[in-house]
Amino acid sequence: MTKLKQVIVKAGLNGFFLALIGTILLANLFPEWGSPESVIPFKEITHYGVSFIFFFYGVKMDPVKLKSGLSNWKLHLLIQVTTFLVFPMIVLLVKSIFGEEDSNIWLGAFYLSALPSTVSASVVMVSIAGGNIPAAIFNASISSIVGIFITPVWMELFLKGSHMSFDLLDTFWQLSLQVLFPVVAGFLLHKVLGKAVNRHGTLLKYIDQSIILMIVFSAFSAAVGQGMFEEESWGFLLGLGALMLLLFTVMALTMFGIGKLLGFDRADQITVLFCGSKKSLIQGAAMGKVLFPDPVTFGVILLPVMLYHALQLVMGSILAQQLAEKNKEEAVTS
Template sequence: MSQSLLRLLKIDRFTLLLIIAVIIASVLPAHGRGMPVAELVTNLAIALLFFLHGSRLSRQAIIAGATHWRLHLVIFSCTFILFPLLGELLRPVLEPMLTPDLYKGVLYLCVLPATVQSAIAFTSIARGNIPAAVCSASSSSILGIFITPMLVNLLIADTNASTDPHQALHAIWLITLQLLVPFALGHFSRPWTSAFIGRHGSLMKFVDQGSILLVVYVAFSEAVNEGLWHKTPVQALVALVIVSIVLLALVLVLTALIGRLFGFSLEDRITLVFCGSKKSLASGLPMAQVLFAGQAVGAIVLPLMIFHQIQLMVCAVIAAKLSKRKDDIAIDDDESVLEKAS
């Protein structure tokens, strides 16, 4: 498919590849002996992805961003408190609209950490506080390894983790081995690997997108084998898109207002909006395989996949608008810039 046609349809290549992965999994799902092989390759790809993330994050960026503790505390509160609260408060409206697995997926989406690459990229485009975005997004990804399983255990009452506290601890341990250990090894390998990775940005993109596509294929293969598309009515899928749009809009508006309430500068408020409104596909997919083992993982991660694409498209527009603001804008006049863009 040509680039011009993709631009006309407002679809980037990665989104198209995600759709193709879902279609392939629906027509030719992995099963039998092929499933363990696909899962092993996927786990290795995810470990490599987080190794590369660790190698890219410099110690200077951590120190520069970590000093702004008030901003980070607010961002983490939006990620791990505001989102779950919205998911719970909207339960009376969402449950009748969605299937039980899709609503479980919405709750799971709400307890996930923030993205790393897109949060930093949009903050950079919008001329926000980039060091703080690097620190916040990376820290959110690490903290999510521990916080997300606990929130799943607390909020999603019919998972195995909720019936056995040891199950949640076991899930944290498995996620730590899969995500945090490779991240730490990558960070400590920086003296030997950072220069190479810096020269080969395409490698990072290939591993990033490739690992996510593998996880999507494996998750949907399992779901299709369990009858995902037969159990999910079309109206529930349409409702899910609407729910994702409304949820993102609420968080964008609330983060912008919270930033003004705390008296942050425009640059810091931009960082808050882009780091506090994102949910990570790269972390969410592999964690779902651990946290919801034996369940309809494909249906549970479907809300995350839809929300992820919507957040990218919407935040790209907001970042582009913010990037065009005047450099000499007065402090007294910047109060409505972010709100108008949102």
């Protein structure tokens, strides 16, 4: 149990997760704090805060580590296809059978499926489980860039014909300004700022998390203020959580099965499993501000993303530990 706790904390389910829960509770109790009339300019802070996050994310992208993971193109192609094609297609299939028209919860579930993979948690879990670490770093990093273009395209296709369609070219431009250009600028300054950023990594992590918490607070407070959750019970939240848990289980099994079917070695199978089944809350919160400018709608859409984020950390950590133990047993018997 102690080992499992250490793995979960290392993967990211720590004080930040508790802060997320506290943020949602505060938004429920004091929704007026996040309104446009609030003395705290959440809209402006989070707008520039997103660029801040991705600038320093670019600085932390080490060209040497990325280059070391570049050669295994079949593995990279599989991970990107599972992240941006297999995952959304599975959610679309389920929605076609059980879904409701114009449901923001289904919209949130599909938005989750179209997001890029998370970076830190994927790399940590691949490392613990004995996977291909350079490939995990490469794919998780590239996924974040690719998602700037693919996620809006998926959402445009999903929303076509609905009242929530948006201008795709304008969305690309806004995401480029807020996300892509800061990442590229940071990456180009890696040699200059890389060591300093690594030295102050803890401080930057807390700033990043504070910005995400403000995005979550402003989105949920707007949704609560408009009564979007008044008819929802705890049973609804538990049911949604159970569905997100089932989704993670299906995706993890699917990713591992595809890697095995295509004849990848065990280390690469593990990499496909974790990189292909993870989704980024940071990207979801940052891009969602652009894709869903209505904060009321965004608060509801963000709910499946947050639940999946928490569950992927818990279940992923359990899987990583089990795979690590299996690797040890096989090493002893061989």
